Amino acid sequence: MGSLENKTMVLSLLLAMFGLFPDKISAEFRRFEQNIGGDGTLRFLVVGDWGRNGDYNQSEVASQMGRIGEELDIHFVVSTGDNFYDNGLKGEDDPNFLNSFTNIYTATSLQKQWFSVLGNHDYRGDALAQLSPVLRKIDRRWLCLRSFVVNTEIAELFFVDTTPFVRDYFVNPEDHIYDWRNVIPTKRYTFSVLKDLESALEKSRARWKIVVGHHAIRSVGHHGDTPELVQSLLPILRAHNVDLYMNGHDHCLEQISDTKSPIQFFTSGAGSKAWRGDVKDLNGNDLKFFYDGQGFMSVRLTQSEAEIRFYDVFGRVIHSWSMSKMLHADI
Numbered sequence: 001m002g003s004l005e006n007k008t009m010v011l012s013l014l015l016a017m018f019g020l021f022p023d024k025i026s027a028e029f030r031r032f033e034q035n036i037g038g039d040g041t042l043r044f045l046v047v048g049d050w051g052r053n054g055d056y057n058q059s060e061v062a063s064q065m066g067r068i069g070e071e072l073d074i075h076f077v078v079s080t081g082d083n084f085y086d087n088g089l090k091g092e093d094d095p096n097f098l099n100s101f102t103n104i105y106t107a108t109s110l111q112k113q114w115f116s117v118l119g120n121h122d123y124r125g126d127a128l129a130q131l132s133p134v135l136r137k138i139d140r141r142w143l144c145l146r147s148f149v150v151n152t153e154i155a156e157l158f159f160v161d162t163t164p165f166v167r168d169y170f171v172n173p174e175d176h177i178y179d180w181r182n183v184i185p186t187k188r189y190t191f192s193v194l195k196d197l198e199s200a201l202e203k204s205r206a207r208w209k210i211v212v213g214h215h216a217i218r219s220v221g222h223h224g225d226t227p228e229l230v231q232s233l234l235p236i237l238r239a240h241n242v243d244l245y246m247n248g249h250d251h252c253l254e255q256i257s258d259t260k261s262p263i264q265f266f267t268s269g270a271g272s273k274a275w276r277g278d279v280k281d282l283n284g285n286d287l288k289f290f291y292d293g294q295g296f297m298s299v300r301l302t303q304s305e306a307e308i309r310f311y312d313v314f315g316r317v318i319h320s321w322s323m324s325k326m327l328h329a330d331i
C-alpha cells in the first residue's frame, strides 16, 4: 500500500472519529484495465433493459449480439442497467441470474467481460446481490458495480450509478420498494459520485471519454430527459470534454446531439420489451435517430475515428454514426 493511501486512510479515520464523514472521504472509483492489443481499435457492444427470461425478443437480440460480436471481434459488453425484471434479483441465488443472463447470452463472442450498472428496476430487488462477487463466481463475465472506471489504451469508460439521483423514486415510490442500502442520505451519496467522477475525468488522458449511466440525460422516449442529470451531471461532462454518454431506461434506440457541446447521447435500452409507442416532443433536442423496437448498439474506436451502429432484432444495421478526431500530429 502506498504511503499516500496510508495518509488518506489515517485522515479519513480522524475525520470519522470527529463524526464529519461517518463512512469515508469520498472513495475513488474502482479502476479496471482492459488491454485491447491487436490493431489498437476498441470494439464493444451496448445493451440495456434486458433480463426477461428470453421473452420479448430478448433471445433474438442476444443471438444477433452474438453474431455481430463475432464479426467485430469485441473486447467486452456494456450493460446500461435494468438487468433483471421486474424487480432486480431477490438474492445471490436468484435463478433469474441464470435464466436471464447466463443461459441467454450464450454465443462464443459474448463470453467476454460484461460491465454493468444498476437500473431503477435493479434497485427494487436486492441491489447488493448484483454487486456481489458471488455472482462473478457463478458467471465470470459478470461485473456490476455502482460507479467505476474501465481504462483501455485509447478510451476510458466512466460508469455512473444514476438511480439515486432521481427524486421521484424517493418522493413517489408508488407501490415499489427500493433497496437504498449504502446510498442514503442520497444528497451526500450523489455529491460524492459527482466529485469522484470529476476527479477521474480530470486525471484522464484518454483519447475518448465515455460516460455510461442507466438514465438518459436527453431522450425523447417514454421517460424523456432526466432533469436531475441535466442539472448536475451534464455540466461536468461538458467541462471535461466527454465525447459520448450512453444509457438505457427508455426502451428504444436513439441518438441525440448536445446543442451546447460535441457530446452525443446514445440510448441503448432495447434489450427486451419495447414498442412503447410514445414519443415526446423534441423539447429542443437535436434528435438524430429514434427507433421504438428491440435491438442493441456497437461501438468501434480508433485513435482518430468513432463508429457507432444500431441493430434491430434481425441484426440489420438501422443507424450508423461516425466522427473523426484529428490527431495532434495531423494539425
Ligand SMILES: *[C@@H]1O[C@H](CO)[C@@H](O)[C@H](O)[C@H]1NC(C)=O
Pocket (backbone or CB within 6 Å): 056, 057, 273, 274, 275, 293, 294, 313
Ligand atoms: C419481436 O420483434 C419483431 C420484429 O421487430 C416485432 O414485430 C415483434 O412485435 C417483437 N415482439 C415483441 C413481443 O416485442
